[in-house]
Amino acid sequence: MPSIPRTGVDALFDNGILSKPIHVLTLDGRRNRATDLAVHQMYVLPAQSLRATPFQSGGEAVFVTSPELTFVHMASLLSFPRLVHLGYELCGTYAPDETRPYGVRSRPPLTTPEKLEAYLDKTERVRGAKRARVAIRHVLSGSASPRESILAELLTLPYTSGGSGVAPPRMNASVPLGRRNSWSTDKSFFRCDLLWPEKKVAVEYDSTLCHTGAERIAEDAARRNALESLGLTVVTATWRQVENYREYNRFARILAGHLATRMRPRCCDYPSRQLSLRSELLR
Numbered sequence: 001m002p003s004i005p006r007t008g009v010d011a012l013f014d015n016g017i018l019s020k021p022i023h024v025l026t027l028d029g030r031r032n033r034a035t036d037l038a039v040h041q042m043y044v045l046p047a048q049s050l051r052a053t054p055f056q057s058g059g060e061a062v063f064v065t066s067p068e069l070t071f072v073h074m075a076s077l078l079s080f081p082r083l084v085h086l087g088y089e090l091c092g093t094y095a096p097d098e099t100r101p102y103g104v105r106s107r108p109p110l111t112t113p114e115k116l117e118a119y120l121d122k123t124e125r126v127r128g129a130k131r132a133r134v135a136i137r138h139v140l141s142g143s144a145s146p147r148e149s150i151l152a153e154l155l156t157l158p159y160t161s162g163g164s165g166v167a168p169p170r171m172n173a174s175v176p177l178g179r180r181n182s183w184s185t186d187k188s189f190f191r192c193d194l195l196w197p198e199k200k201v202a203v204e205y206d207s208t209l210c211h212t213g214a215e216r217i218a219e220d221a222a223r224r225n226a227l228e229s230l231g232l233t234v235v236t237a238t239w240r241q242v243e244n245y246r247e248y249n250r251f252a253r254i255l256a257g258h259l260a261t262r263m264r265p266r267c268c269d270y271p272s273r274q275l276s277l278r279s280e281l282l283r
Contacts, residue, residue, distance in 0.1 A: 002122075014273065019032075019037050019088070021035070021036050021037055021038045021165075022036060022037055023037075023065075023073065024037055024038070024039055024040070024042060025036045025039075025040050025041075025042060025065060026039055026040070026041055026042075027042055027043065027045060028111070035229075037186055038077075038265070039049065040055065040073045040127075041127065042126055043125070044125075045195055046119065046122035046123060047071045047120060047122070047164075048066055048068060049065065049066055049068075050063040050064065050065060050066060050069075051063070051065075051066050055220070057116055065159055066111075066245070066260055067090045067110040067111040067116075068111055068115060068116050068119035068120075069123075070090075071086065071087060071090060071111075071116055071129050072084075072119070072123055072126055072129055072132045073127075073128055074086055075128030075129070075131040075132040075135065076127050076128035076131070077177045077249075079241040079280055080131070080134070080135060080161065081153065081157070081161070081277055081280040082280060082281075083131065083132070083135045083154060084135050084138050084139055084157070085149055085281065087113070087116065087135060087136060087138075087139030087155070088139060088140065088143045088149035088152070089143075089146070089149065090109070090111050090116075091108045091109050091110070091111060091112055091116075091139060091140070091142070091143070092109060092140040092141070092142065092143035092144065092145075092148075092149065092171075093106055093107065093108065093109060093142070093143070093144050093172070094106060094107065094143070094144055094145050094146065094261070095107050096146075105147060106144060109141060109142075111123070112141055113136060113139045113140070113141055115205075116132075116136050117133075117136055120133050120136065120277060121131055128132070133213055138153070138156065138158075138161075138257070139216050140168055140171050141167070141171065141173050142153055142170065142171035142173070144171075144172050144193070146192055147205065147239060147242070147265055148171065148172075148205055149276070150193075150242065151203075151242055152168075152171060152193070152194060152235060153277075153279070153281060154242065154248065154252075154281065155169075155194075155252060155255070156168050156169075157264065157277065159191055159265040159270060159273070160267060160273070161273065161277060162270075162273035162274040162275070162276055162277030162278070163277065164263055165263065165265070166252070166255065166259065166261070167196065167261070168255060169194040169196050169203070170192075170194075170196075170197065171190045171193065171194060171195075172193060172194045173191065173192055173195040173197070174190070174191050175190050175195065175202075175227065175230065175232070176190070176192070177226065177230065190226065190227060192204065192225060192232075193205045194229070194255075196259060199258070199259050199260065200231055200232050200233060201232065201233045201235065201255070201258045201259055202232050202233070202235070202237050203234075203236075203237055203255065204223075204224065204233050204235070204236050204237070205236075205237050205238075205239075205269045206236055206237065206238050206239075209258055224236075228247070233258050235251075235254065235255050235258060237251055242282075243267055243282060245274070245275070245278065
């Protein structure tokens with residue numbers, strides 16, 4: 001990393017861009033201990049491992065790890081559910097931002113599951129690569145919020161991880177209305193939060209943050225009617241259902257029925273696995 005004046009580093013902390021401990025990368029094999037540093041060690045640095053980030057004030061750029069290398073590094077620090085959740089975030093259209101009203105902001109995806117998988121093929125001996133390879137199999141792209149990611153994880157993770165074992169959906173996929181159904185709405189297409197196009201089933205996540213008020217309720221009802229006019233079965237999920245263990249299981253079984261599948265966990269301790277997964281994702 002190029003030399004940075006101490007005032008520049010302080011400004012990064014003051015503006016909330018950096019937080020302690022700072023994660024740093026070493027290529028010389030040394031991992032010096034320091035309270036303010038988390039040191040990641042690599043002997044070979046594959047292509048697409050770093051990105052140059054210029055300071056707004058000008059001067060030399062700071063090289064930061066790419067989303068792909070960050071995912072590998074965090075694999076050794078996060079639990080399996082949280083690592084999958086990080087994958088959703090990197091491949092989604094949102095980012096945490098405490099300065100925004102709901103603690104999240106929109107942004108283009110930083111990477112894709114395909115790019116993550118291709119990078120992992122180059123990092124066989126990197127710490128965390130093995131766990132990252134397992135996690136990437138369960139990462140879906142296109143999530144628009146942390147709560148959508150949590151719902152998708154609870155539904156699609158395997159029984160052994162405490163999930164419901166539902167087939168992966170397409171997230172925020174567009175559904176064109178076409179001329180035959182143009183009468184049902186003024187829009188030319190809708191985006192479904194979770195969509196199984198082959199089964200003609202969609203899940204609409206109703207966030208209590210964004211779906212309140214008479215006008216918004218009316219918009220949601222019109223949207224649902226338009227989607228059903230296309231032959232889609234629309235299942236609504238609320239955050240209250242996700243948070244409540246029993247209500248979530250009822251919702252998951254109803255959804256599985258619409259997808260023409262049955263939930264048959266073979267783990268004798270499946271409820272405890274479910275609770276463990278929920279405690280990781282809902283905390």
